[in-house]
Amino acid sequence: MPAANERVTELFCTAAELRGYQTQVTATNEVSVTGPTGTTVLHLGNLLRRVLAAPENDWPALVADHLGTFLAQAEIDNSDPLDAFDFTAVRALLRTRLYGDNFSNHVPSVRRTLTSGLDQLVVLDGVHTIHPVTYPQLATWPIDEHELFVLAENNTHADGPVQVERAEFTDNAPPWYLLAGEDYTSAHARWLDDYPVIGTAGALFSIPAERSLYAAPIEDLTILQAATILAQVTTNHYDHDPAPISQHLFHWYNGYIEPAVHIDHSGTGLHLYPTDDFQLVLNQLGR
Known part of the structure; x- marks a missing residue:
């Protein structure tokens, strides 16, 4: 990862300097860009995640596209700022x-x-x-x-609903779903009842990154198997996707959202720790 960080930062600085901008690396994954409209500090974390998901031959083009988007927005803001x-x-x-x-x-x-x-x-x-x-x-x-x-x-x-698709993990897995969209997918966690993901006790869901939301209906204790699946999917996307949000699982019930399962994958393997409130939900399901 450090070598990739340095490579992407170097590509970004080179592309900016070729366009006449001055650059300075101010921290890991952080570059100060100075041009006609002033100085802006850019965080390259999301760019790095996009680049790492692509073949290395494509990295220069992805970096150049990212820089071009930034410069285009800077020009718009300077001529007609939203403020x-x-x-x-x-x-x-x-x-x-x-x-x-x-x-x-x-x-x-x-x-x-x-x-x-x-x-x-x-x-x-x-x-x-x-x-x-x-x-x-x-x-x-x-x-x-x-x-x-x-x-x-x-x-x-x-703006309308995001796409919803029933996921296939194993033959005997309980149902769980992927909700995917563009820049505002995470907002739809507020409206999970718009989608076929709600069980009698609500839904267990995660938002690892902006463009993906995973949810499983809570009907009975098979939700524990779904939680294990969601934990695996969530931690992978949280670690690698642009715009990461949370590596943990949440409980949606009647429009309310509460923490459900804390996920720890800092060591070897995944460790799932239900919150006290979600443990009460599980106890009710077990009766």
């Missing part, structure tokens, strides 16, 4: 996404905690990038924080 838009202009661009509670983009983003380990942010859907809405922005709009979340959720929900 300068009035609320009427941006209200249709508002969306919601979920992030791990350790996510930080170094700005005062409008966010609320859904449950331990998951935060919901309001974002602006830009042409090439997604901008978290900040509290200074919100202070200039004729809307309060609660109304902002309602509007952003309604916009996201109105």
